[in-house]
Structure formats: C-alpha cells, structure tokens
Amino acid sequence: MNPHMLAQLLVQLIVIIGVSRLIGRGARWLGQPLVIAEVVAGIALGPSLLGWLAPDAMRWLFPPESMPFLKMLAEVGLVLFMFLIGLELDPKLLKGRGHASVAISHSSIIVPFGLGAAAGALWLYRTLSSPDVPFSSFVLFMGVSMSITAFPVLARILTERGLMQSKLGAIAIACAAVDDVTAWCILAFVVSLVRASDLAHAGLTTVFALLYIGFMLMLVRPFLARLGARVANREGLTQNVVAITLVLLLASAWTTEYIGIHSLFGAFMFGAVIPKEGGLAAALAEKLEDVAVVLLLPVFFAFSGLRTQLGLLATPEAWLTCGAIILLACLGKFGGSAVAARLTGLRWREAGAIGILMNTRGLMELIVLNLGLDLGVISPTLFTMMVIMALVTTFMTTPFLRLMYSPEEQAREQMVQTPEGPLPPSAYTVLLCVSHGQAGPGMAVLSRALAGERNEANLYALHLLSPDRALKARADGALDPSAASGGALAPLLGRAEKLGLPVRTLSFVSSEPARDICRTAQAKRADLVMLGWHKPLFSQTVLGGTVHEVMQEAGGTVAVLVDRGLSQVRRVLVPFVGSRHDRAALGLARRLVKQAGAEVTVLHVTSPEGAGTGRAQVEELFPADEGAAVKLKVVSHASPEEAALEEAKAGYDLVVVGLGAEWGLEDRLFGVQRERIVRDAPASLLLVRHPEGATVLAQTPEQARAQGTPQDATQPLGARS
Amino acid sequence: MHLGATLRLLRVDAGLSLRDLARRIGVSSAYLSRVENGVDAPPTQERLTAIARELDVPPGLLMDVANRVSPYVAGYLEDVPAAGTLMLDIARRKLTGAQLARVRAFLDAEFPLREVRGDEPVPPLAPLLSAERVVVQLSCGDYEDALDVAAGRLASALPGVDAAALAQGLRQREGEAPSQVGNGVSVPYAFVAGAAPVAALVTLARPLKVDAPDGQPLRLVVALVDGHVGRARLMRLAHVARLAGRGLADRLHGAEEPQRVLETLEELEALR
Numbered sequence: 001m002n003p004h005m006l007a008q009l010l011v012q013l014i015v016i017i018g019v020s021r022l023i024g025r026g027a028r029w030l031g032q033p034l035v036i037a038e039v040v041a042g043i044a045l046g047p048s049l050l051g052w053l054a055p056d057a058m059r060w061l062f063p064p065e066s067m068p069f070l071k072m073l074a075e076v077g078l079v080l081f082m083f084l085i086g087l088e089l090d091p092k093l094l095k096g097r098g099h100a101s102v103a104i105s106h107s108s109i110i111v112p113f114g115l116g117a118a119a120g121a122l123w124l125y126r127t128l129s130s131p132d133v134p135f136s137s138f139v140l141f142m143g144v145s146m147s148i149t150a151f152p153v154l155a156r157i158l159t160e161r162g163l164m165q166s167k168l169g170a171i172a173i174a175c176a177a178v179d180d181v182t183a184w185c186i187l188a189f190v191v192s193l194v195r196a197s198d199l200a201h202a203g204l205t206t207v208f209a210l211l212y213i214g215f216m217l218m219l220v221r222p223f224l225a226r227l228g229a230r231v232a233n234r235e236g237l238t239q240n241v242v243a244i245t246l247v248l249l250l251a252s253a254w255t256t257e258y259i260g261i262h263s264l265f266g267a268f269m270f271g272a273v274i275p276k277e278g279g280l281a282a283a284l285a286e287k288l289e290d291v292a293v294v295l296l297l298p299v300f301f302a303f304s305g306l307r308t309q310l311g312l313l314a315t316p317e318a319w320l321t322c323g324a325i326i327l328l329a330c331l332g333k334f335g336g337s338a339v340a341a342r343l344t345g346l347r348w349r350e351a352g353a354i355g356i357l358m359n360t361r362g363l364m365e366l367i368v369l370n371l372g373l374d375l376g377v378i379s380p381t382l383f384t385m386m387v388i389m390a391l392v393t394t395f396m397t398t399p400f401l402r403l404m405y406s407p408e409e410q411a412r413e414q415m416v417q418t419p420e421g422p423l424p425p426s427a428y429t430v431l432l433c434v435s436h437g438q439a440g441p442g443m444a445v446l447s448r449a450l451a452g453e454r455n456e457a458n459l460y461a462l463h464l465l466s467p468d469r470a471l472k473a474r475a476d477g478a479l480d481p482s483a484a485s486g487g488a489l490a491p492l493l494g495r496a497e498k499l500g501l502p503v504r505t506l507s508f509v510s511s512e513p514a515r516d517i518c519r520t521a522q523a524k525r526a527d528l529v530m531l532g533w534h535k536p537l538f539s540q541t542v543l544g545g546t547v548h549e550v551m552q553e554a555g556g557t558v559a560v561l562v563d564r565g566l567s568q569v570r571r572v573l574v575p576f577v578g579s580r581h582d583r584a585a586l587g588l589a590r591r592l593v594k595q596a597g598a599e600v601t602v603l604h605v606t607s608p609e610g611a612g613t614g615r616a617q618v619e620e621l622f623p624a625d626e627g628a629a630v631k632l633k634v635v636s637h638a639s640p641e642e643a644a645l646e647e648a649k650a651g652y653d654l655v656v657v658g659l660g661a662e663w664g665l666e667d668r669l670f671g672v673q674r675e676r677i678v679r680d681a682p683a684s685l686l687l688v689r690h691p692e693g694a695t696v697l698a699q700t701p702e703q704a705r706a707q708g709t710p711q712d713a714t715q716p717l718g719a720r721s
Numbered sequence: 722m723h724l725g726a727t728l729r730l731l732r733v734d735a736g737l738s739l740r741d742l743a744r745r746i747g748v749s750s751a752y753l754s755r756v757e758n759g760v761d762a763p764p765t766q767e768r769l770t771a772i773a774r775e776l777d778v779p780p781g782l783l784m785d786v787a788n789r790v791s792p793y794v795a796g797y798l799e800d801v802p803a804a805g806t807l808m809l810d811i812a813r814r815k816l817t818g819a820q821l822a823r824v825r826a827f828l829d830a831e832f833p834l835r836e837v838r839g840d841e842p843v844p845p846l847a848p849l850l851s852a853e854r855v856v857v858q859l860s861c862g863d864y865e866d867a868l869d870v871a872a873g874r875l876a877s878a879l880p881g882v883d884a885a886a887l888a889q890g891l892r893q894r895e896g897e898a899p900s901q902v903g904n905g906v907s908v909p910y911a912f913v914a915g916a917a918p919v920a921a922l923v924t925l926a927r928p929l930k931v932d933a934p935d936g937q938p939l940r941l942v943v944a945l946v947d948g949h950v951g952r953a954r955l956m957r958l959a960h961v962a963r964l965a966g967r968g969l970a971d972r973l974h975g976a977e978e979p980q981r982v983l984e985t986l987e988e989l990e991a992l993r
Binding site for chain 1: 736740741749750751754856857858859860861862863866869870872873874876877883884885887888923926977978
C-alpha cells in the first residue's frame with residue numbers, strides 16, 4: 001500500500017463513519033435501530049445512489065483498486081463483531097427456558113428454511129442462478145438466509161422498548177440465540193460444501209469442523225473459565241490478558257478459515273465459549289465494542305452497500321421477484337414463530353409480537369449474504385434483492401411491534417409480574433421473642449432441640465423496646481438502645497453460643513409489640529413464634545396481655561415457653577385430646593423426636609363414659625416406624641387437667657400442651673382462672689396455639705410426614721379467624 | 722460519591738442497559754460504567770440533563786442528587802447580582818425548611834409564574850409515610866432483616882398483600898440493582914400490581930456494614946412500594962436519593978419517635 005492509498009483509505013473511513021452517523025440521526029428520529037441507518041448509508045455511498053448521481057465522485061472516493069483494503073478492514077471488523085456477538089450469547093439463555101422457546105425457536109428455523117429452500121429449488125435457481133452453482137449449495141443457502149434472526153438488533157430493540165425482563169422478551173431473545181447458533185452451524189456446513197471440490201472433501205471438512213468444536217468446548221473453554229476466574233474484575237483485565245484473548249480469537253478464526261468453514265464461525269465460537277460469569281466477558285466487550293461497532297462495522301456496511309446495485313433491478317419482474325422474496329421471508333419467519341408461539345399457549349397478541357421480533361434480520365443477514373456473494377453461490381442481482389429484503393424486514397419490526405404490542409399491552413403484561421409468585425421454600429424458621437432476659441436460656445435450649453444437630457432451622461431473636469424505655473435508656477446517658485437490647489438478649493445469646501447455635505438478632509422500638517411480632521413473623525415466614533413468659537401486669541394468667549394479642553393476630557403457630565430451668569429436652573409429655581392446638585403440640589413434639597431424639601409420651605385422656613378415638617389418631621400421626629420414640633398412654637379420667645397434671649409430675653423435662661378448656665388453658669385478655677397446669681407442673685411447659693384457618697396441622701399423615709410441621713405461615717394476616 | 726449508585730438504580734428501574742443508556746446520551750459505556758461505580762467524576766450538567774431526558778425525570782432532580790447548582794440559578798445570579806445578596810441574607814438568617822416554605826408561598830402569591838414550568842412537582846415522600854410505617858432504632862445483624870421489618874410494616878398498609886411475598890419482592894429487586902444510594906441510605910423498592918404508592922422508613926440504631934458506593938455504613942432504609950411503572954416512581958427514587966444527599970440519615974439518626982421522624986422529614990421536604 002503506498003502513502004496515497006493510505007490517504008484514500010482514511011478519507012473513505014471519514015466519509016463512511018460520517019454519513020452513517022448522519023443518517024443514524026434520522027433513523028433514531030424514526031425510532032429505528034442504528035443498523036438501518038448504517039446499511040442505508042452503505043447503499044447510498046455505493047453505485048445505487050452516489051454512483052448513479054455522480055459516478056465520478058464515487059469513482060474518486062471508492063476506486064476499484066482500493067476495494068481489497070476496504071474488504072480486509074471490513075473482514076477484520078466482522079471477526080471482531082462476531083466475537084462480540086458470541087460474547088453476548090449467554091448459554092443460560094439457551095437452556096432452562098422451558099417448552100415454549102424450544103418449540104418456537106425450532107419452528108422459527110424450520111418453516112422459513114423450508115420455504116426458502118423450496119423457493120430456491122423450484123423457482124429462483126432457474127431464474128436467478130447460473131448453472132455452474134451447485135444446486136444443493138444454492139438451495140441450502142437460500143434456506144439459511146431466510147431463517148436468520150439478528151440477535152444483536154433484536155436485543156437492542158428489546159432493551160429500547162424495556163422488554164428485556166419480560167416474558168415475551170425472554171422468549172424472543174432465547175429463540176434468537178438458538179436460531180443464531182443453528183443458522184451458523186448450517187451455514188458453516190454450506191460453506192464447507194461449496195468450498196470443497198467433492199463430497200469426500202466436504203466430509204473431511206465436516207470432520208475437522210467437529211474436531212474443532214470439540215477442541216473448543218473440551219480444552220479451550222475450561223482454560224478460559226480459569227482465566228476468567230483469575231481476572232474477575234476490571235482491574236484484573238490487564239493488557240496482557242487482552243492480548244492473550246485476541247491472539248486466541250485470531251487463532252480460532254484462522255483455524256476455521258483453514259478448515260474451510262468461514263473465519264467468522266471461529267470468531268463467533270470463541271466468543272461463545274468465553275465464560276459469561278465474572279467480569280471477563282463484560283470487560284472484553286466494553287473494551288472492544290467501540291472500535292468494532294463504531295469504526296469497523298460501518299466499513300463492512302459500506303462495503304456491502306458498494307456491492308448492492310439497485311440498478312440491477314431494472315425490470316418490473318425483478319421488483320416483483322424481490323417483493324415475492326420479502327413476502328416469503330416474512331411469511332416463513334413471522335408465520336412460523338407466531339403460530340408456534342400461539343400453540344404453546346401465548347395470547348395472539350404476544351404470539352404476533354414474537355413473530356414480528358423474530359422477523360428482524362438486520363446485519364446478520366447482510367453478513368450471510370456477503371458470504372454467499374463471496375462464494376459465488378448467489379448472483380449480484382439476487383444479493384441486491386436479499387439486501388432489500390433484510391432492510392425491509394428489519395425496518396418493519398419497530399412500527400409493527402408498536403402496533404401489535406402497544407405500551408398499554410406491555411404494561412398489562414408487566415402488571416402480572418408482581419412479586420407474588422410462589423415463594424421459594426425456606427428452612428424451618430423460629431422467631432424467638434424475648435422481652436426479659438430470664439426467658440433466654442430456656443429458649444436457646446429448646447431451639448437447639450428444634451434445630452437439631454445440623455442446625456436445620458433459621459433462628460431469629462426479636463427484642464422490642466417500648467418507646468419510653470428507649471427514651472429512658474437514652475436519657476440515662478451512655479446506653480444506646482442497641483446496648484439495651486443487648487442486655488435483654490444477652491442471656492439467650494450467651495447460651496446459644498455455648499450450644500453452638502447461630503441466632504440472628506433483631507431489635508427496634510415498637511409501640512404495638514404484638515402487631516410487630518406478627519408482622520415480623522410473617523415477613524420472615526416463621527413456622528413458629530416462641531414467646532417467653534413473664535408475669536403479666538394485670539392478670540394472673542400466662543396467656544394474657546401481649547401473649548393473648550399475638551395469639552389472636554398471628555397467622556402461624558404460637559408457643560409460650562414457661563421455663564423452669566430447662567437445660568435439656570430428653571423426656572417430653574404431650575397431653576392429647578385431639579383439638580387443633582393439640583395437633584400442633586404433637587407436631588412440635590414430633591420435630592423434637594426427629595431433630596433431638598427426644599422421648600415423647602403422648603397422654604391421651606378419655607372420659608370415663610365413652611372410649612376415645614385417640615389411639616387411632618395418635619397412631620395415624622406417629623407412624624409405626626417412629627413409634628419407638630413415642631409412647632402412648634391412655635387413661636380414663638373425669639378431669640383431663642387433673643390427669644395431665646398427675647402425669648406431668650413423673651419427671652418430664654418439658655410438657656408440650658395445646659391450648660384448650662380441657663387443660664384449663666384459654667387465652668383471653670384478662671383471665672381470672674388460674675392455670676393449674678402452669679402453676680403446679682414441676683416441668684417446663686410449652687403452651688401451643690394454632691390459629692384457625694391456617695392449614696390444620698397434620699390433617700393427613702402423608703402431609704405430616706412430607707413436611708414435618710406443615711402450616712401456612714405465608715397466609716395473610718387478614719385471613720385469620 | 723453517591724450519584725453513580727442512584728443513576729444505576731434509576732437506569733435499571735427504567736429497564737435500560739448500561740450500553741443502551743450510554744449510546745443514547747452519546748458516551749461510551751465504559752465511561753458510564755465508571756460514573757456509576759463512582760470512579761469517574763460526576764457528569765457535566767449537559768450530560769446530566771441528557772441522562773435525565775432519557776430517564777424521563779426532571780433534570781433539576783438529578784442535579785440536586787449530584788449537589789450541583791442548576792445552570793438556571795448560576796446564570797441568574799450572574800445576570801442579577803442583587804439576587805446573590807438576597808441569597809446571602811437568607812443564609813445569614815439560617816432559615817429552616819419550614820420558614821423557607823413560607824418565603825416561597827409569599828413568592829408564589831406575589832409573583833405568580835407566568836408560564837407553567839415543564840417540570841411537574843416531584844412527589845414528596847412524607848405523605849407516603851405514616852407513624853405506623855416508621856420503625857425507629859432497629860438493630861439487626863443483616864440488611865435482609867431490615868428489609869423484612871420494612872416489609873412487615875408495608876404489608877399492613879396494603880390489604881391482601883403478604884409480608885413474606887413483599888419481602889421477597891424487595892430482595893429480588895435488590896438482586897437486580899443494589900439499592901444503596903450512599904450517605905447511609907438505601908431505597909429498596911417493590912412492585913405490587915395496582916397498589917397506591919406507600920413507603921416505610923426504618924432508622925438503624927447500629928449502622929450496618931453494607932456494600933455502599935461511598936463506603937458509609939447503612940443508617941436508614943426507605944422502602945417504597947408502587948403499583949405503576951413509569952415516571953412517578955423514578956422520580957420518587959431520585960427524590961429519596963436527593964434527600965439522602967441532604968443529610969437525611971444524619972437528621973433522622975437521633976429520632977426516637979416515629980412522629981419526630983415525620984416532622985423532620987416534612988421540614989426537609991417543605992422546599993422541594
């Protein structure tokens with residue numbers, strides 16, 4: 001290249017970039033992607049407009065001898081660009097998108113491919129091709145060129161419309177990704193077919209291509225993953241790493257070129273195998289994008305524009321043919337994907353929108369067409385027609401999408417995307433509500449037993465400060481509320497630490513402790529709210545005051561621990577007559593058996609008159625294989641309370657008892673009766689209440705077995721009894 | 722520097738990718754990324770205006786977040802130096818927000834604006850709150866706990882909405898774009914179909930170590946729930962970020978009663 005040629009090239013670059021940016025302004029004003037502008041700029045600079053208006057100017061600007069340099073620059077730009085496309089292709093898009101996108105993407109390839117191939121075979125081969133082009137190559141190529149979807153243009157349209165996160169956008173982008181990969185594989189095959197002189201060579205090329213793909217996937221990808229992990233951040237991406245990546249990219253492109261499938265395939269493949277986790281892919285894309293997209297890609301567009309000769313379509317028949325090609329292309333792509341989308345259950349509007357999106361061919365089509373022209377598979381006339389087809393299909397996407405899938409429609413779809421989907425399952429969660437320090441150690445011991453050796457529970461300790469106490473603490477000077485809460489939580493945390501139990505603490509000022517306990521329990525999806533017992537101010541009962549309020553408001557099981565020096569949970573008594581509270585108590589005991597290997601005695605009290613069904617019920621709830629740890633005692637007594645009290649004196653660590661009149665336990669704001677079982681039982685007690693309306697605990701044994709302690713903690717507060 | 726984090730939050734909420742916004746305002750995505758990460762200096766007024774236009778929020782709001790004097794004001798003060806002395810007078814009197822509001826009311830009455838400004842007023846935060854949705858002096862070990870407490874309060878204001886689902890929604894958004902806007906404030910945000918906008922405010926007794934853009938520990942959480950996508954909610958987000966820049970966390974830090982928090986907030990917001 002002599003200095004004059006360099007000057008020539010620089011002028012060309014200035015003109016190309018300038019004109020495409022200029023037209024780009026207009027395209028943005030029309031709401032069109034920039035690609036359209038760049039392609040139009042290329043065509044305008046070529047023989048179609050500039051060459052037609054001022055042939056001398058075109059000859060001066062783009063003399064034939066400068067074309068090889070321009071072509072080389074365009075090719076390098078394409079290699080970089082295909083690499084970027086590969087980088088954008090996240091394998092996560094390809095898998096796990098479910099049934100819909102698989103079906104849609106398949107039919108959005110097969111239908112247009114079939115139509116294109118059929119048109120090529122039956123009609124275009126005769127009229128627009130020369131006999132020296134192999135029939136099979138031509139037909140295959142027509143099929144591929146019809147079934148292209150422009151992944152990058154699609155992604156850009158989707159982000160511009162804010163559709164990327166929507167269901168529609170996810171399906172469309174996944175389909176486009178699948179389409180791209182498939183189309184490039186077919187294209188690689190076609191190229192190898194055309195380039196190889198005979199079938200044996202073609203077979204050899206295919207074998208090499210497969211070897212290459214295997215090599216990239218088996219060896220290069222793990223290496224890149226390690227490289228990616230090492231340079232996970234932007235600072236890690238030194239110029240050395242960029243150099244390594246670029247060398248590998250060029251080597252990959254060279255390999256595919258040498259094998260006989262095109263260099264673009266190698267660039268794409270290399271981009272695709274770069275790990276998308278970590279920062280490597282994003283950082284590389286950031287570094288290369290501007291050079292590739294702003295500087296080099298317009299050169300490619302200009303180059304293909306220079307080869308597009310609208311003058312070749314001089315006759316009405318030619319324009320008719322062009323129209324027919326456009327119609328076929330739209331029919332295949334739009335029809336194929338829209339019908340498939342409808343069949344997978346999307347509404348017509350959404351299905352139509354998907355069809356329109358998939359019809360975007362944009363620059364990927366141009367790349368394919370240039371390849372075809374280079375290989376001599378298609379004639380310049382057909383090339384021009386297909387370029388027009390690509391332009392038209394890309395151009396119509398945005399307005400049609402707006403028509404089909406208006407912003408209102410979009411808003412409606414987004415409304416459906418509320419966070420109220422099914423919540424992911426979570427571990428067994430206990431909310432420990434501590435108001436005074438002394439209840440803490442017992443709660444820690446019981447939590448240990450509920451969580452088991454492997455800590456299979458989320459434990460939260462909640463301490464609510466009353467507003468005046470928080471103020472006082474502050475007025476006292478040194479103490480800030482967090483220290484004050486630390487005071488109340490300290491005994492619990494101290495014991496928990498000794499037991500190796502992870503507990504997360506939470507404390508804030510609250511004027512309505514009961515409501516805040518319930519709200520927090522709901523937000524944490526607590527399976528059990530455990531309250532510490534302290535002497536209520538106005539009544540004798542355990543179950544008054546805040547405890548009563550919590551029990552009334554909570555959506556899940558609430559338990560009150562009456563701690564009499566609980567230091568281990570070995571022997572547990574469950575008095576049982578069969579109310580829903582009793583069942584909840586039994587459920588907790590069951591968890592104690594499973595997690596801590598506790599020994600549970602179920603005391604079933606029948607009235608002297610009639611034989612109860614208790615044994616059957618208990619056997620149902622505790623299947624025989626677990627029966628060893630559960631002893632069932634049936635006694636007949638006129639007063640269940642008395643019977644339970646008598647049994648409780650027989651050396652138990654913990655009595656788990658459901659609320660109920662039969663045990664002398666009823667929650668009310670100001671109780672006057674004295675709960676004898678609480679007063680007189682020597683063991684620690686856990687008083688359990690299960691709200692009405694929430695899933696009744698252990699309704700069926702299967703359910704009980706499957707879930708441990710099933711209950712609907714996610715039930716809204718408003719649904720309680 | 723907290724502008725970058727706010728920009729990212731707004732950009733993600735508007736559904737724009739980094740590259741997309743960069744392309745629209747004509748800068749490189751590398752530059753925009755540096756701005757968002759606070760590595761680069763905050764954008765010039767022209768760029769900030771371009772960003773505001775693309776995000777469809779009033780440019781003045783973003784300028785405030787960036788603590789930049791709006792070009793209007795700068796130009797006016799240059800043209801009419803007497804206005805500068807008036808500003809000095811105001812500064813010398815140390816007028817509070819409430820007093821400034823009275824001055825403004827006087828201005829509105831005496832010199833009504835002839836043309837309607839393009840900027841619609843930014844919706845204030847205080848009306849979205851109530852004493853019931855203000856939690857003071859929370860101490861917890863994890864940011865998620867604060868979100869849960871806020872979700873609990875929010876859920877009581879939204880009939881038929883489950884606190885756990887709401888907490889999940891807040892966390893999900895958190896995964897998409899971190900809600901820390903710097904100055905010790907975070908703005909978690911959830912979408913509930915058809916809901917009227919509400920907010921909950923949580924002050925932390927013990928500052929939490931979080932991954933904040935300016936490295937300041939978290940002292941205040943303003944959780945927002947909205948039933949509509951679009952301009953108003955972006956403006957609300959930006960508005961909270963602006964309040965954060967005006968020292969919201971510092972002012973609310975000592976408050977022990979929800980009522981006191983609301984008063985402070987109203988005073989801060991009296992001049993929007």
